[in-house]
Ligand SMILES: CCCCCCCC/C=C\CCCCCCCC(=O)N[C@@H](CO)[C@H](O)/C=C/CCCCCCCCCCCCC
Ligand SMILES: [Ca+2]
């Protein structure tokens with residue numbers, strides 16, 4: 359029982375050398391890149407989930423409180439995924455690996471359950487409550503299956519990004535708003551760089567070790583965090599477009615559209631009733 363918690367008991371070991379900069383942190387850069395970016399991104403994403411309320415601070419969205427339940431749940435799940443990822447790289451333990459993978463799976467489940475536009479529900483699903491049950495069952499079954507071959511899970515999880523890409527592509531075909539096209543293009547660019555770094559670290563490790571630069575997995579952490587920063591407002595934008603069209607969502611950048619470093623968010627054009 360103890361061995362599944364012990365250092366280096368995981369099925370995978372990333373290219374970065376172990377215990378090179380610390381005696382208690384197995385992969386220093388992979389762990390700290392979480393700390394540098396994931397946590398900040400989590401804070402940023404808090405920013406971009408809240409803007410649902412920004413145009414009329416104190417306003418309410420169909421009776422949702424300032425920080426709605428689905429926002430809080432998505433936010434907490436993202437945060438937990440970050441914490442478990444850090445624990446995994448710090449210990450490279452079997453439990454750490456499973457926590458890292460399962461927290462991503464459950465975060466995706468939460469995001470899909472609460473933000474997936476109804477228009478894309480399978481025909482047999484009549485409402486969000488049924489969809490929630492469906493996602494719950496799929497997630498529980500996937501959780502049980504994930505124990506079969508944990509090293510394979512990360513590949514499956516990465517494939518979910520292709521579904522998000524497919525949905526984005528379907529939406530872009532219908533949408534003429536240049537801001538949406540621009541945000542999707544930027545998201546895809548960062549995701550492309552992220553997945554390239556992930557694959558490069560996994561498949562070409564001996565090459566990076568030869569040139570003494572085994573840091574591509576830490577790049578992945580930074581890059582996937584940035585692509586999520588664009589993915590979240592896009593998903594929220596599509597959700598509101600379908601489910602609350604009267605709020606006229608608009609993609610904006612904080613602090614301003616012209617700044618070189620920006621945080622994208624969703625603004626609601628229409629003033630709405632007070633809570
Ligand atoms: C309203 C918001 C809706 C947003 C929907 C997106 C929900 C995102 C859900 C989970 C994201 C967590 C991803 C961070 C992963 C961090 C942990 C990590 O890096 N683990 C690795 C080992 O350390 C492991 O090998 C990685 C496994 C694969 C993770 C794949 C995650 C895919 C998430 C999709 C991101 C979409 C971005 C843009 C898509 C075009
Ligand atoms: Ca390593």
Ligand SMILES: [Zn+2]
Nearest residue numbers: 388443575579
């Ligand atoms: Zn990682």
